[in-house]
Amino acid sequence: MDLQNLAGDVWQRIVPGPAPEPGRWILVAVLVALLVVVLPPLWRYARLAVTIVHELGHAAVGIAVGRRFTGFVVSSDMSGHAVTVGPRRGIGRILSTWAGYPAPAVLGAAAIQIALSGWVAAALLAATVILVVSLVFTRSVHTLIAVAATAAALGAVWWWGGPQLASLVTLAAGVFLLLGAWRHLGAVALSGRRGDDPAQLAQLTWLPAWVWSGSFALVLGVCTWWAWTAVGPSLL
Numbered sequence: 001m002d003l004q005n006l007a008g009d010v011w012q013r014i015v016p017g018p019a020p021e022p023g024r025w026i027l028v029a030v031l032v033a034l035l036v037v038v039l040p041p042l043w044r045y046a047r048l049a050v051t052i053v054h055e056l057g058h059a060a061v062g063i064a065v066g067r068r069f070t071g072f073v074v075s076s077d078m079s080g081h082a083v084t085v086g087p088r089r090g091i092g093r094i095l096s097t098w099a100g101y102p103a104p105a106v107l108g109a110a111a112i113q114i115a116l117s118g119w120v121a122a123a124l125l126a127a128t129v130i131l132v133v134s135l136v137f138t139r140s141v142h143t144l145i146a147v148a149a150t151a152a153a154l155g156a157v158w159w160w161g162g163p164q165l166a167s168l169v170t171l172a173a174g175v176f177l178l179l180g181a182w183r184h185l186g187a188v189a190l191s192g193r194r195g196d197d198p199a200q201l202a203q204l205t206w207l208p209a210w211v212w213s214g215s216f217a218l219v220l221g222v223c224t225w226w227a228w229t230a231v232g233p234s235l236l
Contacts, residue, residue: 013158014125016118020167022234029115029168030231033175037183044076048146049173050104050180051080056134057103058082062096071139074146078187094204098212100197101188102219105181109223111174113230120166124158171231178227181220189213 036042055072062084063069072082084096114123131151138144157169188196198209198216 013121017163019116019118025168026231026234029171030175033172033179036176037179047078047180048074049150050177050184051078052147053104053107053177054100055080055082057099058096061099065092065095067092067096069137071137073140074143089204097197097200101185101216104177105220105223108174108177109227111170112227115167115171115174116230120170121158124154124166128155128158178223185216185220
């Protein structure tokens, strides 16, 4: 395959196409995502994707407010840690600390909307590129493998999957991230550990941890409503 043909193939996998027709595939995608979240053997491994988005959410907002992102780690127990360098206190630190738990829900709701539009291919490529770039910032072998495997899976769907499969996978991934965000939030609300984001935010501000947990729930609720406006009519 010469460079011109390769460039043409890449371009065909980027340009938006027509929105997919609603059908049973939407229900299949939602049910698959739900099973992955509720079945412990599946959730044990798939939850790493939620943690990756959580940590990259810290990083993205940290960079946006002028902090320097130096690396991140994800662990098999759903925990993770992203390091951004900057002032120890202040609005930048607060925003970057707050961004973790909303990130999977925001990305999940956006993926659900994208899955029902013609922009699935471009979105899959963008997600793959972001994950590949983030490999530079991984700080453990486990994190490297988890991020590389996720990038490879999305890249494979983008390159070899047809429009219908790409839409189904994107929708399932979006629902999974949204539901996974709720499960992560439930876990942190029950744990009450000092190192969790709500506790850190309470130390950085005068607001108690439960207020910050409530702010996460509010964002997740808005994202859930936004996602429902896209898939709800097809499920009823």
